[in-house]
Amino acid sequence: MRFLTLNIGASKATLAEYSLSGKRKLTLTAYGNGDLSGIDVNDPAALSAALPPVLHEILRSKGIKPGPLVLSLSGQTVFPRFAKFPAVGDAAKLDQLVGYEIEQNVPFPIDEIVSDCQFLGTTPEGDKAALIVAAKLEGVRAVTETAQSAGLKPTIVDVSPIAVCNALRFSNPRLPGCTVVLDIGAKTTNLIILEDEKIYNRSIPVAGNAITKDIAQAFGCSLEEAEQLKIERGYVSMGGVTEDEDEVTDQVSKIVRNVLTRLHVEVSRSINFYRSQQGGSAPSRLFLTGGTVRLPQLAEFFTESLQVSVDFLNPFAGVAVGPHVNADELESDAFTLAESVGLALRETDLASIQLNLMPPELVEQARTIRRIPFIAAGALAFLAALGAGWYAENHLKEVASAQFEAVQAKNGQLKSKEAALKNAQAAVSAEVEECDKFQKLLWQRSATILRMRAVRESLKQIDGLWITAWEPLSGESGSGRDDAQPKEGAKITIRGWKDVVAKAESEWAKRNNGQKLTADVIVVDSLKNAKALFSEVKPEGWKELKGCLMEYKIKVVFAPAPTIVRQDADRKGKAARK
Numbered sequence: 001m002r003f004l005t006l007n008i009g010a011s012k013a014t015l016a017e018y019s020l021s022g023k024r025k026l027t028l029t030a031y032g033n034g035d036l037s038g039i040d041v042n043d044p045a046a047l048s049a050a051l052p053p054v055l056h057e058i059l060r061s062k063g064i065k066p067g068p069l070v071l072s073l074s075g076q077t078v079f080p081r082f083a084k085f086p087a088v089g090d091a092a093k094l095d096q097l098v099g100y101e102i103e104q105n106v107p108f109p110i111d112e113i114v115s116d117c118q119f120l121g122t123t124p125e126g127d128k129a130a131l132i133v134a135a136k137l138e139g140v141r142a143v144t145e146t147a148q149s150a151g152l153k154p155t156i157v158d159v160s161p162i163a164v165c166n167a168l169r170f171s172n173p174r175l176p177g178c179t180v181v182l183d184i185g186a187k188t189t190n191l192i193i194l195e196d197e198k199i200y201n202r203s204i205p206v207a208g209n210a211i212t213k214d215i216a217q218a219f220g221c222s223l224e225e226a227e228q229l230k231i232e233r234g235y236v237s238m239g240g241v242t243e244d245e246d247e248v249t250d251q252v253s254k255i256v257r258n259v260l261t262r263l264h265v266e267v268s269r270s271i272n273f274y275r276s277q278q279g280g281s282a283p284s285r286l287f288l289t290g291g292t293v294r295l296p297q298l299a300e301f302f303t304e305s306l307q308v309s310v311d312f313l314n315p316f317a318g319v320a321v322g323p324h325v326n327a328d329e330l331e332s333d334a335f336t337l338a339e340s341v342g343l344a345l346r347e348t349d350l351a352s353i354q355l356n357l358m359p360p361e362l363v364e365q366a367r368t369i370r371r372i373p374f375i376a377a378g379a380l381a382f383l384a385a386l387g388a389g390w391y392a393e394n395h396l397k398e399v400a401s402a403q404f405e406a407v408q409a410k411n412g413q414l415k416s417k418e419a420a421l422k423n424a425q426a427a428v429s430a431e432v433e434e435c436d437k438f439q440k441l442l443w444q445r446s447a448t449i450l451r452m453r454a455v456r457e458s459l460k461q462i463d464g465l466w467i468t469a470w471e472p473l474s475g476e477s478g479s480g481r482d483d484a485q486p487k488e489g490a491k492i493t494i495r496g497w498k499d500v501v502a503k504a505e506s507e508w509a510k511r512n513n514g515q516k517l518t519a520d521v522i523v524v525d526s527l528k529n530a531k532a533l534f535s536e537v538k539p540e541g542w543k544e545l546k547g548c549l550m551e552y553k554i555k556v557v558f559a560p561a562p563t564i565v566r567q568d569a570d571r572k573g574k575a576a577r578k
Contacts, residue, residue, distance in 0.1 A: 002029075004064065004152060005343035006055075006071040007160060008143070009291075010187035010209070011037040013051060014336065015058045017067075018344045019322070026344055028330075029322035031337070032058035037186075038532075042077055044142030049562070051143075055150040063324075066151035070343040071143060072158045073357065075190045075203045079106050079134045080159070082199055082278065084127040098132065106134045114140055116355045121197035129197040133159050133355055141359050156346050157357040161190045161201045163342030164313075166351045168194070168287060170341070171317035177284035181313065182267065182302075183338070184208065184292040189263060191270050195281060199353075200274045206263040208292035214255045219248075222457070224529070235296035236260060238304070256295060264305045289313040289338045315341035436563050443561040451533050451558065455492060458526035462508060462519045464500030465552075469493035473555070489557040491540065494523070498550050518542070520552035527556065535559040 001020040006013065016031035034054030039046045059066065085097050098117045099110075106113055115134035123129050144154045164183050169175075175194070183190040189207045193200040211234070216226035229252055237253035244250035274280045286308050288299060299310040315338040321330060330337075345351040452470075459465045471491040501519050509516045517525075520539045527537045536557035545551050 003068040003347055005340045007339040008041055009185050013054055016340045017064045023349050027320040027322050030062045030064050032062040034058050044139050048142050048146050051146045052150050069147055069152040069154045070156040070346050072160045072163050075161045077139050078159045080201045081105055081132045083130050087128055112137055114357045131199050135357050140357055160339055161192050162353050163339045166345045167315040167338040167342035169352050170345055170350055178281040179285055180283045181287045184290040193274050202270050204266045211256055211259045236298050236301045283308050286310045287313040291336050293335050313338050440561045454530040454533050458523045461522050461526050463504040465494050465496040468495050487557050492554045494552045496550050498548050501550050533559055
C-alpha cells in the first residue's frame with residue numbers, strides 16, 4: 001500500500017510518500033519541502049492560493065505520484081481540550097456530554113466547526129478521560145480542497161501535536177511518568193505533555209522567528225541576513241560575561257539565550273498549570289523536535305533550566321528508509337519529520353490516538369466509495385437470481401424488459417445530472433474569471449506601493465542613497481514572439497554622496513567576508529530577491545556628478561500580477577502533459 005502525508009508549518013510544507021507492508025511495516029520512500037514563508041498559513045484564502053504550486057513542485061521534483069493523503073492541521077487552528085466524564089454506561093448519554101462540552105468551550109457555532117473525540121482510559125477516580133479537538137470547518141475545507149486541487153485524495157485530517165504524540169509513543173513505547181515534548185518551529189512552539197491517560201497541549205508564540213527578529217533588531221540588518229547569522233553563528237549561550245572571542249558570535253549566542261529564556265518561562269508556566277489543574281506529576285524527561293532544535297547547546301540549556309533529562313525525538317526508530325531517499329538530507333531534516341511519521345502511523349494499527357477532522361462531505365464520499373463493492377456484489381446476486389428465475393420460469397422476457405426500462409430511466413437521470421454538472425462547471429469558471437479580475441484590481445491598488453517599498457528597503461543596504469527619478473517604461477515585449485505580452489517597468493535614478501557611499505561600500509564588504517561590490521550592484525542584488533514584484537532587474541551604469549555625487553540608474557521590469565486563471569491553466573497544462 002502506498003500513501004502520502006502532508007504537514008503544513010508556519011514557513012514550509014512537507015509532503016512525504018510512504019509504503020506500508022502488512023499493517024505495521026512503514027517505509028519512507030520520498031519526501032520534499034516547499035517554501036511558505038511569505039504567507040500567513042492560518043489564512044484560508046492565502047493558503048489556498050499559495051499551496052497548490054508548492055505541492056505541484058514537490059510532486060514533480062521528487063517524482064511522487066498523487067494518491068491517498070493523511071494531512072494535519074496546525075496546532076494554532078485547533079481547539080484541544082482534555083476532559084473527564086462520569087462513567088454513565090450509556091453511550092448515547094456520553095455522546096451528549098461530549099457535545100455539551102464542545103458547545104461550552106469552542107467559541108464558534110456548532111454548525112461552523114468539525115470535531116472529534118477519543119476516550120483515553122479511566123482516571124483513578126473512575127471517570128472516563130477524553131481528548132476533544134475541534135476546528136473551524138472553513139479552515140479544514142481550505143486545506144482539503146487545496147490538496148484535492150493538486151490531485152491528492154485526503155482520507156484523514158489529523159492535528160499536528162497529536163501526530164507528534166503518536167510518533168513519540170511509537171518510537172518510545174515504554175515511557176513511565178510524565179513526558180514533555182517541545183516542537184520548536186518557526187513561529188510557534190507546540191508544548192505537549194503526556195502522562196498515563198492525560199494529554200495537555202499548548203501553542204506558545206515564541207520560536208525560531210523570534211530569534212531572527214531580535215538578531216535583526218540588534219544588528220540593524222534585514223531578516224534574511226539575521227536568519228543567516230542565526231544559522232551560521234548561532235548557538236545557545238550558557239551564561240557568563242563573554243563566551244566567544246568573536247564579538248558577533250558572542251552577541252548572537254546571547255540573543256538566542258534571551259529568547260529561549262522567554263520560552264523557558266512559558267514552558268514552566270504551562271507545566272505548573274498542568275500540574276495544578278489536571279493533577280499531573282513533575283516531568284521526568286523532555287524530548288526536542290522541530291526545525292529550531294538544530295541550534296547547538298539547546299539540549300544543555302533545557303537540561304540546566306528545567307532540571308530534567310533532555311533528548312532529541314528520533315521518529316525513525318521503527319521506520320525503514322527507501323533507497324531513493326538522500327541519507328544526508330534525511331539526517332538534517334529528521335528533526336522536522338516527527339509530525340510526518342505520526343501522520344503515516346494513522347494508516348497502520350500503531351497510532352495510539354486516532355482523531356479525524358475530515359469535513360462531513362468527504363466522510364460521506366468515503367462511505368459511498370466503501371459501499372461500492374457491496375453494491376456490486378448485490379447487483380451480481382440480483383443478476384444470478386434473474387438467471388435462476390429464467391431457467392425456472394417462462395417469463396424471462398417480461399423481467400428482462402422491465403430491467404431494461406429501469407436502466408434506461410436511470411440512464412436518463414444520469415444524463416440530466418451530467419448536464420447540471422456541466423452548467424455548474426461553467427458557473428465555477430465564470431466565478432473564477434470574476435475573482436481573477438478582482439484579484440488584479442487589488443494588486444493594482446498596492447503594487448506601486450510595494451515596489452517603492454522594496455526599492456527603499458534595498459537602498460538601506462548602502463547608507464546615503466536616495467531616489468531622484470522614477471521613469472515608467474511600457475510596451476516592452478517579454479520575448480521575440482509576436483504574441484508575447486508587453487511588460488511594464490521603470491528606470492530608477494538613484495543618487496548618493498560620493499564619500500558616504502564609498503564608506504558604506506567598504507562597511508558592506510567587511511560584513512560580507514571582504515566581497516567588494518559597487519552600490520548599484522548591491523542594490524540590484526537585493527532587488528532581485530523581490531521576485532514577486534520584479535521579473536527583471538539590471539543596472540544601467542553610474543556616473544560621477546560635480547565631484548561629490550554619484551548617480552546610478554537601474555532598470556526594472558515589473559512581475560505580472562498574480563492570477564487565479566493562470567494558476568488553473570498551468571495546473572491543467574501539466575496534467576495534460578502527464
